[in-house]
Amino acid sequence: MDKRSLLQLVRPYVQVFDGPLFLIVCLILLVGSITLYSAGIDFPGRFEDHMRNIMISLFIMWLAALVPPQTMMRFAVPLYTLGVALLIGVAMFGLIRNGARRWIDLGVIIQPSEIMKIAMPMMLAWFFQKREGITRWSEFLVAGVLLVIPIGLIMRQPDLGTSLLVLAAGFYVIFFAGLSWKVLAAGVVAALASLPVAWSMLHDYQRERVMTLIDPTTDPLGKGFHIIQSTIAIGSGGIAGKGWLHGTQAHLEFIPERTTDFIFAVFSEEFGLIGNGILLLLYLLLIGRGMIIAANAPTLFTRLMAGAITMIFFTYAFVNMGMVSGILPVVGVPLPFVSYGGTAFVTLGLGVGILMSIQRHRKLMQS
Structure with missing residues (x-):
């Protein structure tokens, strides 16, 4: 009869997670969940679906780490x-x-x-x-x-x-x-x-996105509406933001796609420059931890995979924040672990799981 405690039985399955990386991801998920609740308050079931997506992502992460x-x-x-x-x-x-x-x-x-x-x-x-x-x-x-x-x-x-x-x-x-x-x-x-x-x-709609980026005021109620409203939301947040659930641009429905591609505008309006600084710090920590895993990876395959996956996270964040801020064209890239979306969560969870697998098996090889 196995007399090991429940903790001893569960520990091998929990230890597949890389502690620092998992903590950083959980903090970003917490920020994202708080923001999504506010952004999706007018969409019944959206927050519950977001929680389900997080659970699926964590499960995919765990499987990949194994x-x-x-x-x-x-x-x-x-x-x-x-x-x-x-x-x-x-x-x-x-x-x-x-x-x-x-x-x-x-x-x-x-x-x-x-x-x-x-x-x-x-x-x-x-x-x-x-x-x-x-x-x-x-x-x-x-x-x-x-x-x-x-x-x-x-x-x-x-x-x-x-x-x-x-x-x-x-x-x-x-x-x-x-x-x-x-x-x-x-x-x-x-x-x-x-x-x-x-x-x-380029297709006509792609050319229009580029021209709108250069001067969104040429079509303020059409192609330029997204960028104009999102930059207003970001600017109106000020230093400390308007407060959770008090973003007027979001709750008066001026920000389109506010739970997906433009959720950063909602976050910026409600939490301001201070909140943006904290979110940027979390992404920098995520990228930094990924690069440490890449640098310590034992084979060329694992080094290249870890480095590329880490930089994918950077690309997601940079492109999304850039397009919402009006410095890049709108291309439909979600903010990692913050934007609503099942497919993106699966891809991101798989990527983090691969990083954890590389780190875990490096330790096993050294032990």
């Missing part, structure tokens, strides 16, 4: 291949909603582009691991092709926000693998030179 990095490597190629195949399926017979073809019905409706947020860095990390850190230009060329294929399929849907996140995830792996600064500078110059061509390839 999986050894060596097992993740074995799934890199199949997951990437499945993701690309599903994206091709979306292009051929995907479901169209609001003018975009982003979903596919396989008995359940899924959005394959979400798979690539994790599959893309995993595939490229596997690729460089198999080449044992060789950084010849040919390896970077192949990696670039592996990155461009899903990006092209996602942009075709069109989905600029997701394509940006997948592009960033893949680029971070290539950069951390040893991409030369000279090559990077040449790429930036080439990208700037190709802007006229890229502009001509």
